[in-house]
Amino acid sequence: MRPLGITQGVAYAALRGPEELARRAGRHDVLRLGSNESPFGPSPKALVAMHDAAVLAHRYADPSALDLRSRIAARREAVEGTIARARGELLAKAQALASRTPAHPLALLQAIGAALPDDAVVVDETISSAEGIRWLMRSNDAKSFFGLRGGGIGWGLPAAMGVKLALPHRPVVALIGDGSAMYTIQGLWTAAHQRIPVVFVILNNGSYRILKQRLAAMRGGAPNQYVGMDLVDPAIDFVALAHALGIRAERTATAAGAAELVTKALASGAPTLIDVEIERG
Numbered sequence: 001m002r003p004l005g006i007t008q009g010v011a012y013a014a015l016r017g018p019e020e021l022a023r024r025a026g027r028h029d030v031l032r033l034g035s036n037e038s039p040f041g042p043s044p045k046a047l048v049a050m051h052d053a054a055v056l057a058h059r060y061a062d063p064s065a066l067d068l069r070s071r072i073a074a075r076r077e078a079v080e081g082t083i084a085r086a087r088g089e090l091l092a093k094a095q096a097l098a099s100r101t102p103a104h105p106l107a108l109l110q111a112i113g114a115a116l117p118d119d120a121v122v123v124d125e126t127i128s129s130a131e132g133i134r135w136l137m138r139s140n141d142a143k144s145f146f147g148l149r150g151g152g153i154g155w156g157l158p159a160a161m162g163v164k165l166a167l168p169h170r171p172v173v174a175l176i177g178d179g180s181a182m183y184t185i186q187g188l189w190t191a192a193h194q195r196i197p198v199v200f201v202i203l204n205n206g207s208y209r210i211l212k213q214r215l216a217a218m219r220g221g222a223p224n225q226y227v228g229m230d231l232v233d234p235a236i237d238f239v240a241l242a243h244a245l246g247i248r249a250e251r252t253a254t255a256a257g258a259a260e261l262v263t264k265a266l267a268s269g270a271p272t273l274i275d276v277e278i279e280r281g
């Protein structure tokens with residue numbers, strides 16, 4: 001028996017098992033090779049090789065239809081095209097919102113994403129302001145972006161410090177909703193005490209905006225009032241809070257201002273909070 005390579009046609013038949021392969025190919029000398037590294041996923045666990053794969057070619061009217069490699073390449077090209085178009089539209093939308101005051105969250109993410117160095121790590125707890133974040137932050141490697149998997153808020157502020165301790169040579173920027181930040185704000189003291197130079201950006205819309213959005217969606221329109229969802233009267237003074245807990249802090253209401261402050265804070269090497277007033281929405 002003369003083992004040859006595996007063709008895509010064989011791969012298709014192999015997915016249905018060696019018997020099907022033998023039947024389709026009209027041959028009985030199918031060799032089954034055990035492997036845990038199947039390119040077809042966990043099942044089947046065997047690679048199947050046969051010694052005259054070419055026999056498959058004339059059984060299909062259009063053998064190129066079985067050419068997985070070129071089909072995957074074509075699909076990849078199409079998907080990349082779609083992504084490039086969508087990314088372009090998102091950037092155009094963000095740029096059109098760039099001069100809003102208070103800052104529009106999309107413009108804010110775009111400005112910060114553009115200002116961050118290549119090796120920056122982003123910790124995302126932006127909640128209702130997350131639109132486009134995966135595309136606006138560079139995210140060049142697996143450790144460049146951390147986000148909430150469950151729904152328990154308050155994770156971002158301490159998680160960012162954990163990330164910084166784990167990746168001490170990379171700049172770490174945490175993007176955190178004002179409501180989420182309040183769950184674990186005391187962590188700022190830890191950042192000061194342990195000198196953990198994370199840059200905490202607070203997306204301050206003075207509310208639990210996502211809860212308002214969900215309530216409105218559930219009711220099929222905005223209700224007359226939102227109970228317990230506004231963080232006002234008094235407004236939370238994040239700059240004063242940060243100072244009280246021993247870290248530097250600044251305030252801005254524009255996307256460009258926030259990007260500048262982030263750059264400055266990263267260069268300072270000190271833990272810093274940047275309170276950004278964003279649209280209430």
Ligand SMILES: Cc1ncc(C[n+]2csc(CCOP(=O)(O)OP(=O)(O)O)c2C)c(N)n1
Pocket residue numbers: 126127128129151152153154176177178179180181205207208209210211
């Ligand atoms: C521990 C915990 N408590 C309460 C909630 C309910 N909850 C989900 S999002 C949210 C508000 C988030 O507010 P903020 O961080 O300001 O983001 P925004 O909605 O304004 O974008 C709350 C209270 C939760 N998910 N987890």
Ligand SMILES: [Mg+2]
Pocket residue numbers: 177178179180203204205206207208209
């Ligand atoms: Mg909020």
